[in-house]
Amino acid sequence: MFHSKQRLSAAPRRIALACALAAAGGAHAQTATDPAPADGAVTVAQLAAPSLPDTIVTANRVAQPLTDVLADVTLLDERQIRDSGAVTIADLLQRQPGLELSRNGGPGTTTSLFMRGAENRFTAVYIDGVRVDTQATGGAPWEAIALGQVERIEIVRGPAAAVYGSDAIAGVVQIFTKKGDGPFSPYVGLGVGSRRTGKLEAGFSGKNGALDYALGAARDLSRGFNSRPDANPDLDGYRQTSASGRLGVQLNDDHRIDLSATSSHIKAGYDGFTPDLHDVSDSRLSTLGASWSGQWTKNFSTRLSVSESQQRYETEPSPYLTKTTLRNVLLQNEWRQGGHLVTAALERREDHLTNDPIDQSRHQDAIALGYGYTGGPHTLQVNLRHDRDSEFGGQTTGGVAYGYSFAPGWRVTGAVGTAFRVPTLYQRFSEYGYGGLQPEKSRNLELGLHWADHGSRFGIVAYRNRVTDLITFGAAGPCGSLYGCYANTGRAVLRGVTISGAHKFGPVNLAGSLDLQDPHDAATGKLLARRAKRILKLNADTRVAGWTLGAEWLASSKRYDNAANTNVLGGYGLVNLYASTTVAREWQLLARIDNLGDKAYQLARGYATPGRSFYVGLRWSPK
Template identity: 65%
Template sequence: MRKISLPLKPVLPMLALGCALSAHAQTSELPLEVAAASLGETMVTATRVQQPLTDVVADVTVIGAQEIQRSGALTLTDLLARQAGFELVRNGGPGSTSSVYMRGAENRFTAVYIDGVRVDTQSTGGPPWEAIALGQIDRVEVVRGAAAAIYGSDAVAGVIQIFTRKGQGPFLPYVGVGFGNHGTKKAEAGFSGKSGGIDYAIGVERGTSHGFDSRPGSNPDDDGYNNTNASASVGWDINDVHRLEANGAYSNMEARYDGFTPNLDDQGVNRLRTGGLAWSARWTQNYSTRLSINESRQSYETRPSVYRSETTLRDYLFQNEWRSGSHLVNAALERREDRLVNSPIDRSRHQNAIALGYGFAGGAHTLQVNLRRDNDSEFGGQTTGSVSYGYSFAPGWRVTAAAGTSFRVPTLYQRFSQYGQPALRPEKGRNLEVGLHWADGGSRFGVAAYRNRVRNLITFGAAGPCGDFYGCYENTGRAEYQGITLSAAHKLAGVNLSGSLDVQEPTDLNTGKLMARRARNILKLAADTNVGSWTVGAEVQASSRRYDNAANTNVLGGYGLVNLYATTTIARQWTFLARINNVADKDYQLARGYATAGREFYVGLRWMMK
């Protein structure tokens, strides 16, 4: 791995703070293959089959319902930005164009699923972050590192799996309201439960905000949003062998923004609809299958200027799972179909794949091997593989190593729009990483070092083969995303301390420059404690300077944010939350020319039957 050259002045204080204060006493802030071992928690994202976290070798994070509620976050991107290895770029407030960089990699290099339904855009590529509603999310699982050998195209940097609420136990209704500055309001309601062999859950949420002036000096007005979202799921345990499931989610985000015409207030409408059907069967104690059909539709349009783009993604998956003692074998057949309608484009393509996986967890050793072959209707065969190994060499200590290959095919827009080139080739990556983790009761420490090299990187260059005056998409880039992540947790005198430090170097190998809008150093700290019936906490988010352009001449200054929150339970069924983000009202930018919210206040009250 090439040596990372970093300025010592800003890094050393971060290292000291990171090692001293570490991370939240919540398992969600830690490498969960060690952090949640004592909790018996399971996850499905790492291998696409359910397994104990103790058997997971990958660098993973699980964000549970309690942390989501306590975060006071209005968007999924705000929630992810507080996790290790993540950076957020947003052109204004909630609802505006957003990008999430995992380990410094491109926004389109993270594969995102909602209840097993793949969501993506066939325009510039990547998940439609602005359209994914946080209000219906019950749990988020994050896997860092190349996962194309399991998920196919797009999982170059990792995978994020989002789960909405599911029914369990008796009938459980809830309602909630929240208020904040900028005229922010939120209301939610829903219920869930299980009766006999049928479980169910339904939830709706409505959020509005006056917003703030996202582009000062352009059009002096507030750029607010209106968001309506809902989710529903139902499951039927027919008998001990068979189970049927259906789920659906809907989000409609209408956000105002300042376009290119002075004094004209434009509006972007981002809609996302997902739906899935699945049949699971456990044929024997060792062998089970799952057949699923999923579809997502994402559309974006602007008003009064006329623009509309719609992506439809359909997926068919037949998965087989065989377990015997310490061994787990899985095999899958999958077909993915993509379609883009973006006038004058009306194009589609498909991929057929076969995937094999083997896992072993016994004694001090954990092994995971995956191999996948995708046959793309436009680019032919693409083979990816991964292998990861963990060794517990002493009580509480574990060392891990992983290697994997990945790819992402160009979007239909990148090939067939006025800026496109049909001859574009798939982007391909090679990822290596090693980790060391220690856990003893409530104290934990972890370090992960990684290097992900991508060739055929698609960039937007000067006018050329496509003939457009503004420029063309082209396979000219080579990138290297390398870095080290430190994370830790410790309880001291009744205070839960936690944190993470990312020291990274996302580099354009053609120029040697830092990738645009990505920092070398990112620090996140948290602390919480109980004071009477209250839980009070503080968070710190700090980032070193970044560059707004590929030439590294337009500097975006570093920043540090402090957030405070307090929550308590009133009369068993009522939960109250108060939160202040950016306490010092720090003025900073994530993208040149776009303002951020400044100091934010939020209070919420939620009732849930118990």
């Protein structure tokens, strides 16, 4: 059921399912697994996001036409991100199919995203091609990733370790900041909202001959709300400062150099375990990347990239400090001939953790091979990768995907793949750690059916991902801590069906998705903590007198806050409204109301979530 004390009748369920299969060209997300257009039809990318180029780089780490991509993919462009009015990147992503959000309070507090019911650490995250992770808890620090400078997001569901190595058990999220193109273009934006929320952003981008550039900065703040009214009656606000820059130089027709950098610093109040204590977290995240690409012949190209990310998290007055540094070097070669694409890559990754008294490092060296073919109704993708870890030795992963367009607009797809994640350095060397931990491993199988035609689309993907050697925190053991130890004691089965669609009914664009999933502990059969079995997301928008008016509905069934499934988190439904218009030649206005019904719900037991909220933003961006 979607609410803890109310069931949906059979008729509304059928209506909800029908709506989930509907959507429109202006939808906030689209799946890029649709077949090539036939009989004059256009692709889903052209329908749902006309400003996006007809390529995607996430799925196989190379630029490919959308019709050649077999993975379950969602693309979000700059307009969709800006019009969403989302405060954080996690808030934006939870509106996409197959993704759930868990947070201990408001923005700036510990945030997790579950892709297809998998742990937060099972999704590999990149910012401008730079890997982002923490060697403490594992997984991307979503609360530290700023949304203000983001221009494009690519989401790939399904294991991708055969392309990206360790961590990509559930999928990959690629985040791209603004890139310069066209003449010099400045912008300035400001916004205000409830709870004394404010935002100020400014930047510019452009291209001058062989040089393209982009630079932007933003400042966000909010007084916040009381996230634990029964335990710690104080307001938990936040202040975030972020910046990003990209620089590209086209040396000649065949060679190019790209540089990128991002920085985010957020201080946020949170409620810990000590009553009446005003806890504050200080989180910093920075990335640096440099790459060179060369086109040696019409068919053969090479790309070399070097990158580093640093994540620092500190709390006060309760003392805690952890710092993670990741470094990557990637050399990738591509050969294209007709419908064939062959890739060969060498990669080195280095991880370092400082978390007193821990000061540990490790590295992985890998070789990856890939082959893709597109011809007539057939599409094939094969990947194989071998990682040599300095602690755990060799890890081999592979993936095979196939698509067949059996009729105009229709395509069926199937894929199998393996993946792994090595334990974090904290899981091995902290007082709760155990040096004998082994990598977590998975085997995934999925089948999909997709249709697209003249502004309408439909997709259904069924998947089953079996995870073994799952690392859990349990009872006292070999670590010596009386509070518990990390151990390879778990097995999980992540299975489900995602249904998504798009259609236009006259002037109204409809979009939606329905996730029916069962992420459970294979030993006990219990549902994994903080994950729902049913999630429905609907969106509708239309144009009226120069305004874009829209509404969103997110409904989630009940979840449990613990592995034993004894602490219930009730189901909930949220309605959001938004509107935007051009108020002058170069000025855009955006207004949103989130949680229109002022629904009280929890994403983590004991932690409140924001009630009804409003936001109004104004942006100047001359053409």
